[in-house]
Structure formats: C-alpha cells, structure tokens
Amino acid sequence: MSLAVLAVDDSRTMRDLIRAALTPAGFAVRTAEDGAAALDHLADPRPDVVLTDLNMPRLDGFGLIAELRRREALRGLPILVLTTESAPALKDCARRAGATGWIVKPFEPGQLVAALRRVAC
Amino acid sequence: MAAPDPMAEMRAAFFVECDEPLEGLQAGLDRLATGEAGAAGVHGLFRAVHSIKGGAGAFGLSGLVAFAHQFEGLLAALRGGQIALSPGLLALLFRAADHLADLVSLSRRGEALPEERTAALLAEMAPLAAAETEPAGPDFAPLPMALDLPPGAAPRRWQITFRPRAALFAHGHEPAALLRALAELGTLEARCCLEDLPPLAELAPEEPHLSWEITLEGPATEAEVAAPFDFVEDLCTLVIRPLAAELPEAQSQAPPPPAPAEVPTLVRVDLDRVERLMNLVGELVINQAMLGQSLARLPLSPHGDTMKGLEEFQRLTRDIQDSVMMIRAQPIRPLFQRMARTLREACAALGKEARLETRGEMTEVDRTVIDRLAEPLTHMVRNALDHGIEPPEDRRAAGKPAQGRITLSAAHRAGRVVIEVSDDGAGIDRAAVLARARAAGLVPPGATPGPAEIERLLFLPGFSTAEALSDLSGRGVGMDVVASAIGSLGGRLSLSSTPGQGTIIRLSLPLTLAVMEGMVVEVAGETLVLPLTQVSESLALAPSDLAELVPGRALVRRQGSLLPLADLGALLGYRAPLAAGGGGVALLTGGEDQPRRALLVDRILDQRQVVIKGLDESFARAPGVAAATILGDGSIALILDPGDLPPAPGPGPAPARPPAEVCPA
Secondary structure, three states: OOOEEEEEOOOHHHHHHHHHHHHHHOOEEEEEOOHHHHHHOOOOOOOOEEEEOOOOOOOOHHHHHHHHHHOHHHOOOOEEEEEOOOOHHHHHHHHHHOOOEEEEOOOOHHHHHHHHHHHOO | OOOOOHHHHHHHHHHHHHHHHHHHHHHHHHHHHHOOOOHHHHHHHHHHHHHHHHHHHHOOOHHHHHHHHHHHHHHHHHHOOOOOOOHHHHHHHHHHHHHHHHHHHHHHHOOOOOHHHHHHHHHHHOOOOOOOOOOHHHHOOOOOOOOOOOOOOOOEEEEEEEEEOHHHHHOOOOHHHHHHHHHOOOEEEEEEEOOOOOOHHHOOOOOOOOEEEEEEEEOOOHHHHHHHHOOOHHHEEEEEEEEOOOOOOOOOOOOOOOOOOOOOOOOOOOHHHHHHHHHHHHHHHHHHHHHHHHHHOOOOOOOOHHHHHHHHHHHHHHHHHHHHHHHHEEEOHHHHHHHHHHHHHHHHHHOOOEEEEEEOOOOEEEHHHHHHHHHHHHHHHHHHHHHHOOOHHHHHHOOOOOOEEEEEEEEEEOOEEEEEEEEOOOOOOHHHHHHHHHHOOOOOOOOOOOHHHHHHHOOOOOOOOOOOOOOOOOOOOOHHHHHHHHHHOOOEEEEEEEOOOEEEEEEEEEOOOOEEEEEEEEEOOEEEEEEHHHEEEEEEOOHHHEEEEEOOEEEEEEOOEEEEEEEHHHHOOOOOOOOOOOOOEEEEEEEOOEEEEEEEEOEEEEEEEEEOEOOOHHHOOOOOEEEEEEOOOOOEEEEEOHHHOOOOOOOOOOOOOOHHHOOOO
C-alpha cells in the first residue's frame, strides 16, 4: 500500500515540486495551501506522514504542528518540516511544537523520498 | 518529438505563480502607503517575497534569491520594529518591489540580470535589513541526508544506549527508523533489551518498555552519530560514548554504498485506457457482490477458508479501486485557471472590471467530473460578472472598489467536492426575479414565496435570467441548464445572496462517478440505494419517537430536536403517505448545506459498494433520482440523492387522518 503524504505549502510551485518528487516514488500525495486547509484534509483518510512549510497564511507551520499534536487521533503521526529556513532557533521551535524532522529547501527528489521513507514505514 | 520536460513545465508554472505575490506586493505597498495596512500587512509583504524566494531557490535562480533574501530582511526589520516606516523607506520598498518584478520577468525570459542596479539597491537595503537574517548562502544549502564517508578515515566504535519515552512515539518517531539512519554511518549491531517488558496482563500499551544497546563501527564523528537523534533528544534517554578500538576481525572497510536516489519517472497514459480499467474494476465490484451472495447461501463457516478468501478478495478489490481512482484524480487548478481567461474576456466584452481569486485549487477531483464541469462553470463565472458585478461607476457610488471580485473555491467535504462561485456584486434582485417568474407563470398568482424560494426560481427551466438579456450569458442559456448539467454529475446546486454584497453559488459534487458506498433499502416493494455519506443515522421507529404538531406532518424526536419525517415511498410517488404510527426505519439525512430531515423506509437490506451507472437523459429530471446500479443478484436499483428529493409529496389530496392516529406529543 502506498504511503499517504499530506504536503502543506502556500506556494503552488512547491506543492507541484513535492508532488512531482513523491508521486513517481509511489507516494499518494495530497496537498493543502496552508495549515488551516491542512486541518480540513485530516478527516478523510489519515495521512501516513505530513510535510509542512513554516511560513504560511492563516495557520503557519508551527501552529499546524502544535494543533496536530493536540489531537489524540493523530498520535504518532510523523510531521516533517520542509522550509527554506535553517536558523537553529526556528528548528528548536519546531522541535518543541512536536516536529519529527527538518528538511531544508530546495530539496533533491531522492533526498525527500529517503527522508519520508525514514520516518514513515 | 522531444518529450516534455516536467522540470521545464514546473519552472514555467513557477513564473506564472510569481504574478500573484508580485501583484500582492504592489497592492500591499499601496495599502502601506495609505496607512491602511498594519503589522499583518507587512507580514503579507514578507510572505509574498518569501514565496518568490522559495520557488527561485528550487530552480537555482541565485541572483533572484539573493535579491529576494535582502528584500525579505528589510521587511523583517520593518515588521520587527527595528526600522520605522518613513516616506524614504516606502519609496525604497516600492523600488525594490519593481526591481523584483523586473528580475522575475528577466529570469523568466532567461536574460541576464542588471547587476549594477541590483547591487545599488542591495547596498541601499543592507544597512536597514534585519541583523538576524543570515546570509543567503548557507540558508540555501540542502541538508545532507546521506553522508559520504571520507575515504581512509579511521574506523571508530561507538556504544549507544537509547531508551525512548512515550512522547517519542507520540511525536511520530520510530526507533527502527532511527536505527536505520544510524546504520547508514557504518556497521551496526543493535540489541533490544526486553528486561523491562512486563507480563502481557500488566502491559500498558501506551508506555514504552524497550530500550536498545547499539554498537556502531565506522568513521563517524560524535556529532554525526548524534545527528539522527537531533529531533528526539528531549524525548528519550540517550548515551553516546566511544569504545576502545578493538581490532575488528577482517571486517569490510567500507559500508555498502548508499542506494542511488530514485529518479522520478512519469508515464503518460491514454485516458481511454484508464477509463477501461475503471469499468473493469466496476464489473469486478459487481462480480464480487454476486459471488458473496451465492456463497452466503451455502452452509459455510464464516471462519472457513472460503469466507476468509472472500474477505481478502473484497479487500483487494477495494485497494485496486482506490488505486485506479487515484490515477483519475486531478487537481482542479487547470479548470480554475481557464476561468481567469474567461473572466478577462468577459470583462472586456462587458466593460466591467473584476479579478478572479481562487482557493483550494489543488483539490483533487475525478477527471470526468472536471471535464464535464468546464461548461457549467464558464457559464456561472460569466453570469457572476454579467448579473452580479456592477459597472465600475455604480460600484464606486456604492462605496465598493471599482474592481469587482469573483472567487472560485474548491474543497473536499464529507466525501464530496464542494465548489463555490462567489462575487461581491449587487446580489440578486429578488423583486425582479419574482416579477419575472410571475410573468412566466412559474409562480401561482397569490403565492408569496420566501427569499430562498425566490432564489430557487432561477434554476427553473423557462426562467431566463436578467431583465435585459445580454449577449454574453444570455443566448437562451439559463441557470436551469447549469442546474441540469450539475444534476447529471450527481451534484447539487444551492445559492445564497445578500443584496448589495454579492451572491454565492455552491456546487456539491460526488468525488467520483464510478463507485460509491451505498445503503440498500426497501420502500413499497422497490429496492433503492442511498449514498452512505448522506445518511448520518438510521433508527427503527417506535411510536415514542414520533410527534405530530400539524396533522399529516410527522416529526421525529432526535436528541432534543425535531426533524421532519417524510415517507420516501410517497415522495417518489410509489404510494400514498403512510400513517406515521411507528414501524419502519427512519434515515437521517442532510446537514452541511442541506436541511436535515428523516426519510421513512420499510427496511434496510444491505450496506455495500455499488457501481454507479448513468441513467438515460429522460431520467435526468426525475427529482431525487441520481443514477442506477446493478445489485449482486443482477437486479437494477435506482440511486437517490436525498438532497434533491422534493420537500413534500407531490400535489394530491393529502389523506385526512383520524385524530386517533395522532401521536401524543
């Protein structure tokens, strides 16, 4: 069964790139344009892993991660941050919010696939 | 012919996408200049620049990245209060925004960037930009995820003790994954410590009871060994210590080379082939149902091999079906993008101004649905401009911006796709609609329909929109054609309008036109199917569940509220309304955008996947009938759309009821 990825990014290009990188590797990719939209996507089948940007309108990445960690039904859901940021302070914030890992954009498709395979098995 | 390069396509899409943040940047700066925008406005500007930077980085446009990065720093400083907004700064921001737009369009055409001007602006921004912003270089270094081992490095041995806490699992980490990451650093030996594992009866499944003793042999430094644990250090007990370098016995020097990165491959497939596959899957579902029914008649143990095999068969069928559906699902974006052009052309034809906003455009919808949605959506967008958005001068007089706004949005909700077309125009002139409907004989004389009923008149055949038929959306095509096109897709249409503020038309469509989960019921001897997503609850009716406030109008008590109960057999004209004396099963439908109500059926027969078969044109207007299906025994059943059923049984003398049948309230 293919792994279901929910990719959250306000940039359409980023969402397309993620989809293009992951779909051929056998992932089922759903996308949302910000944290608030991502929350709508969680009811119908639960994703195996969430990949989220940090800087987004309405609900940003930190808020999304914190909200997901509050939900009992999503216990154990791996959440990876995919961002252009690499500041240690931001990374700490994400870690405290409950992120499972951190990937810096731009990404190589193979690296992204490997990172996802590593957390969602 | 050269195969289209997906990267080139995405690059092109990125540049198209840049238009939006660039426009947003201009608009945001305008608001900043007039003093309308506060801190949130500055953050919006920041995000606009940031999104251009992110995409530019992905395509290696380093000049664009560097400029955007400095611009972002300037905005961050403004947002953080390190610098104050002054006329000089505002002018600089405007110049930077213009320059960014120039850089984007030059990059788009692959031309050289004006280095001098860029450098001058960068120098002007540098002293003002936020100090904490890091230089662009390291910010964009991709995180190394596979480490190449430097050749010849001396192998070391590390002893790692790793004991996860419960929070580690809650945060989505997996010890096996961490071990695998470690294994990439060298030769790994892991021992799982089971000593703390309590007997099964006392086992608390939420609590971790395992820990690992790991020996890693390889040229990794301590920082490299700790790296995989970066995100779990607060969530576990971790001890990393070097071991005395015992001489390894004839070990292989180099760990196995990392697996080559996967190269994405795309296959283009003729839609007909996918279509054929989908039809075959449909047949498979029917076949499986038939097989299930025949097996159920045999004296077989439910735990025997045959029934287990059947279960497995059902599971596989479902998986195959999901996979095929995934192939057919596509984002609705191309359709929305076509509407932008439709709107531009319509604006030119009508001398109005409006821009298109889209939301949820990556929402995936069945390909067939997208194809068949194009025409009704085009019509709705034109309609919104033609009849909704006022001419610029009227808008200004009403205190609105001269440019109107039409918004398209798509979202998945409760197993359906909801698409909204909304405008910020004048709203529907209910008096004019009513007058026109009266003139066309659509409203009986003397009747006074309410606002919602008046709006529904627009969807009736024979109601031609607008007082003056215009060239554009007129052409004798009214909303009734849109309504029937949506109806043939198994969709519903609803409309709400606020005078002076605009109109929202909402389409709710099934996710697919192929297969759905259905509830099979019996009514007046007929077998019917209701989409499971639209039945929220079913209850066997007892007299105490019923109330009757007005004779002939039964209500069901449900959790403190009363829902109208309608006999499905009567709604479909199979029989006269049954006396509501109890008995039968009530199915609760509605919710979301539909009024809630209970439908009375005789009994529930089954709950299963059904294959949707389209109906002949002549059925298309039968209210409440959406499609048909073939059941496991080979018989044909109609699939209903509860939201489309008439609110009450058709005209005819409602049978008077003796008071004895009125249930005590």
